Amino acid sequence: MGLMAWGAAAAGGLLLCSEYEKSRPRVRRYEISHRKIPEAFDRVRLVMLADLHNKSFGKDNQLLYEQICALRPHYILTAGDMVLKTRPQDTENTARFIGRLTALCPVYCGNGNHELELWRARAGRRTAYDWYADSLKEKGVRVLADETAVLSRDGESIDVSGLDLGLAYYGKGLHVPMRPGYIERHLGKPEPGRFHILLGHYPNYFPEYAAWGADLVLAGHMHGGTVRLPALGGLMSPNYEFFPTYDRGLYRLGQARMVVSGGLGTHSINVRIGGNYPEISLICLRRKGKAVQESYGNQG
Ligand SMILES: [Fe+2]
Numbered sequence: 001m002g003l004m005a006w007g008a009a010a011a012g013g014l015l016l017c018s019e020y021e022k023s024r025p026r027v028r029r030y031e032i033s034h035r036k037i038p039e040a041f042d043r044v045r046l047v048m049l050a051d052l053h054n055k056s057f058g059k060d061n062q063l064l065y066e067q068i069c070a071l072r073p074h075y076i077l078t079a080g081d082m083v084l085k086t087r088p089q090d091t092e093n094t095a096r097f098i099g100r101l102t103a104l105c106p107v108y109c110g111n112g113n114h115e116l117e118l119w120r121a122r123a124g125r126r127t128a129y130d131w132y133a134d135s136l137k138e139k140g141v142r143v144l145a146d147e148t149a150v151l152s153r154d155g156e157s158i159d160v161s162g163l164d165l166g167l168a169y170y171g172k173g174l175h176v177p178m179r180p181g182y183i184e185r186h187l188g189k190p191e192p193g194r195f196h197i198l199l200g201h202y203p204n205y206f207p208e209y210a211a212w213g214a215d216l217v218l219a220g221h222m223h224g225g226t227v228r229l230p231a232l233g234g235l236m237s238p239n240y241e242f243f244p245t246y247d248r249g250l251y252r253l254g255q256a257r258m259v260v261s262g263g264l265g266t267h268s269i270n271v272r273i274g275g276n277y278p279e280i281s282l283i284c285l286r287r288k289g290k291a292v293q294e295s296y297g298n299q300g
Helices: 003-022 059-070 088-101 113-120 128-138 182-187 203-212
Strands: 026-033 045-049 075-079 107-110 147-153 156-162 196-199 216-219 249-253 256-260 279-286 294-297
Touching: 026 256, 059 088, 059 279, 075 196, 075 216, 088 107, 088 128, 107 156, 107 196, 113 128, 182 203, 203 216, 203 249, 203 256, 216 279
Parallel strands: 026 279, 045 075, 075 107, 156 196, 196 216, 216 256
Antiparallel strands: 026 294, 045 279, 147 156, 249 256
């Protein structure tokens, strides 16, 4: 067999692996321990979803729904890019799926760059974003577009904010410094002493999110680096950032923590290779305990 034939066979094999991985979401488990987490939120389970990009696992995302259901979440949070900017006509399917999740528990959605790109697509007199966000709200989903919600349990509460990070910050391979006071202008100041979750889609601004006062950042965008390489991690983001600093997993900066989801779908480079399975993040909040652990569990 010639070199070309070997190359074609290898590429075909990799694509087959990718198709296998792409269709099988797995659960990644995190435990976040923080002194600000109130007693009533000890052992509360958050499910975080990101980067679905309108994909469906089974008809109407039934497979994904069942996997999430089995985790018995107290809250579901989405960290952006659940839609695909080039397919605004398909966002209703995504809205229907997210809306269905409200049968399990309260659902809060933050925006990523693909949601914000929907501002540019018009459907009649309204933008595609208006249709999508209104559809979510009609279904009982709380959309956090530069907004903060209070999550309450047994007389105690924590805060969750969704930041609409301007598209100018999503530079391709170029880090755009964040303007001083940017997050505060969008969200105000977090209240000291209260545990504050920030849905910040783009993980590269973790230092800025932490400096603002986020205790736990939930992010995505990187798709786990698309191709996972042994010892090196993710190769590139869907925006062609090579070897991204925050490709997937748990990160710490001072007292702040960030969970970066490997995401669920794909776009642009439609492959997932090297153990880069679509991710459902299960985050268990703990009031006490010293260790912050990450473990990897296969949930079908
Ligand atoms: Fe994104």
